[in-house]
Amino acid sequence: MHTIRLLKRVIYNIWGSVQNPYVTYRELVTQDPLQLVVLFAAISGYFVLVSPLKFHTFHPFLLTLNIARLLTAVIFTYLAICCLFYVLGLMLKTGVKLRSILMGWGYSLVPTLLWFFTTSFFYVILPPPRHETILGRLFSLLYITFSVSLFFWKGILYYLTLRFALKLDFLKISLVSIIFFPLLGIYSYIMYVLSVFRVPFV
């Protein structure tokens, strides 16, 4: 019963972050962080499904190793970003609560997961490269539009996380962003060089 209510709450929040992100985020940063278990279970499920495709093997040992590596990287990234926001919130002397940041940033992984899942799906259905035909160009335009829209949605959820979890105004959000984005860029490069993620799962 509790599990069903939890699942319903997660689905309601995901839908709310699409349809009404402002009101949804204002509420969800004060909710039960147990919902994050559902989100990370979905992320784990994605990595279990996509690992044979990504690593071109069905060997159980290799798959387990790579799934563990990817999950560790995602959880480490998530916690590192939350801690960074928490420290920045303390430095800016706002009424910051770690639970709110965990919830806000956790739900901002939904567009990321959606992009990764869609990209993997199209990798199977329509493997690259695309060609300079009418259909190729049309698909490319639609796919990039979809990717850019998800990127904007992620940007909105990032802003709402800082607004409601850290209680920052626009100027302080800009200051946090000036610190956060270069660090994220360096971290993403390290992930790329280590062949963990080409596009960072943040």
Next chain:
Amino acid sequence: MNNDKLYQNFKTRWKEVTELPPQNLGPLTPVYKQTVPYLKIAPWRVLLPVAFVMVAAIALLLEITAVQIASLLQRGF
């Protein structure tokens, strides 16, 4: 009883409104206040067309084609 509930609702709403600092972007504040309502409710209605126009504009203006970018992105997972 009703007054207690009303008062509790009032207190909750008051806390909601006062705990966040108001947004102040100086001279850009009116622009911000006009733009934000479109992003608060169903932002995909604005994001999807804006993304499409941006992508089409960049595809037309830059030498690198949408096909090349899509091929690169598809390997990004």
